[in-house]
Amino acid sequence: MKKHPKEVVYSSIIIPSITLSVILVIVFLSWLFFHNISSYQEEPEHWQPIPLPELQSPVVLRVVYAENSRFKSLTEDQLEKILDKTSELVSEYFSVEVIFDYKRKTNIESLFDNLPLVVKKHQSQKIIPIEDEQDGIETFNKIRDSIAQQIKRDANSEQSIIDYATPYLVENKKINNLEELTTELTNTIMQRYRYWLEQLANDGKPVLDASPYNQWIYWDSLGYGDLPYEIVITNQLVASIEENGMPVHTCLRGGITGGNMTFNKHSELGGFVFVSAFQIINDNKLMSYLRDDETYTQQQTINYIAATLTHELGHLLFHYAHPFNAQSCIMNPTPLLHYRQWFDQLDVKACQKLNSPMLKPGAVTIKYNIKW
Numbered sequence: 001m002k003k004h005p006k007e008v009v010y011s012s013i014i015i016p017s018i019t020l021s022v023i024l025v026i027v028f029l030s031w032l033f034f035h036n037i038s039s040y041q042e043e044p045e046h047w048q049p050i051p052l053p054e055l056q057s058p059v060v061l062r063v064v065y066a067e068n069s070r071f072k073s074l075t076e077d078q079l080e081k082i083l084d085k086t087s088e089l090v091s092e093y094f095s096v097e098v099i100f101d102y103k104r105k106t107n108i109e110s111l112f113d114n115l116p117l118v119v120k121k122h123q124s125q126k127i128i129p130i131e132d133e134q135d136g137i138e139t140f141n142k143i144r145d146s147i148a149q150q151i152k153r154d155a156n157s158e159q160s161i162i163d164y165a166t167p168y169l170v171e172n173k174k175i176n177n178l179e180e181l182t183t184e185l186t187n188t189i190m191q192r193y194r195y196w197l198e199q200l201a202n203d204g205k206p207v208l209d210a211s212p213y214n215q216w217i218y219w220d221s222l223g224y225g226d227l228p229y230e231i232v233i234t235n236q237l238v239a240s241i242e243e244n245g246m247p248v249h250t251c252l253r254g255g256i257t258g259g260n261m262t263f264n265k266h267s268e269l270g271g272f273v274f275v276s277a278f279q280i281i282n283d284n285k286l287m288s289y290l291r292d293d294e295t296y297t298q299q300q301t302i303n304y305i306a307a308t309l310t311h312e313l314g315h316l317l318f319h320y321a322h323p324f325n326a327q328s329c330i331m332n333p334t335p336l337l338h339y340r341q342w343f344d345q346l347d348v349k350a351c352q353k354l355n356s357p358m359l360k361p362g363a364v365t366i367k368y369n370i371k372w
């Protein structure tokens, strides 16, 4: 059969041209993508405050439970009770009505798939890995500098920090100045963090494996991706060391973070919170020491996770800061992991009487990177 001249033109010129164009576009987009990742330089002015949210009544909060199957988990019944208790506490402490829209359970892998590559790349540079024994002194110095940087930023009095931290250091000795304290805090966080490298999860492998899920800085960055929630509850241990400022109480806990509030571009509130149940539902030697309790009852488990979530919602809804050592206030961070003492001392009326400037809306500035 004779071919029509136009068909000949299509097959010999246009089709190869289209193919070539598609290849060129793909090459260009790939270049743009990788160039963008490698050429971005983080600048201080890229970090801007999250605006204080305007609250509707009731406030609807979307919730997801992110599970790591390697660890002990929460049941649906426990999650329901935790959310019920949280709405009670939020109403009592913050006089706000919240409604939880419990979306679903997801796995930790899917949650982390949303972390944008460019963000992950930049944040990964701030992690201090201590698994590698080889660069011991360099690692030690980096951690010590990070702690010193945070102490300077917090601007508490030298003696009050020494008094707060000394009883919980690994080495039982007299601390005379901040230099000695940062050295001992470094020893403490390294030793307690290393504990998890030897502890085994349900699959017989170390609790801290090569996965990124224990890294606080990645949790803190999930909101730059597609995260349609205000609350993430997880059974994952979040324990890590970063060079951009390690808080004293986090060092004493061996790098553990129980909860956090940070940016979320997919929330009208401008942020999301995560709460980890790991250190409440898992019992071991280090937990017994940090909690001052070997184990918790069902009710304690629900109360402590709900109170931690309420604390984080105080940051999210009102940008409240921490009234350190104001034991009646839910915004006072849990000392070590003394959940029982912390929870039992909460007293909403006593806290209101303190009239703490830390508990004024907007007391804390939480920043996000406008370029991400």
Ligand SMILES: [Zn+2]
Pocket: 311, 312, 315, 322, 333
């Ligand atoms: Zn807090």
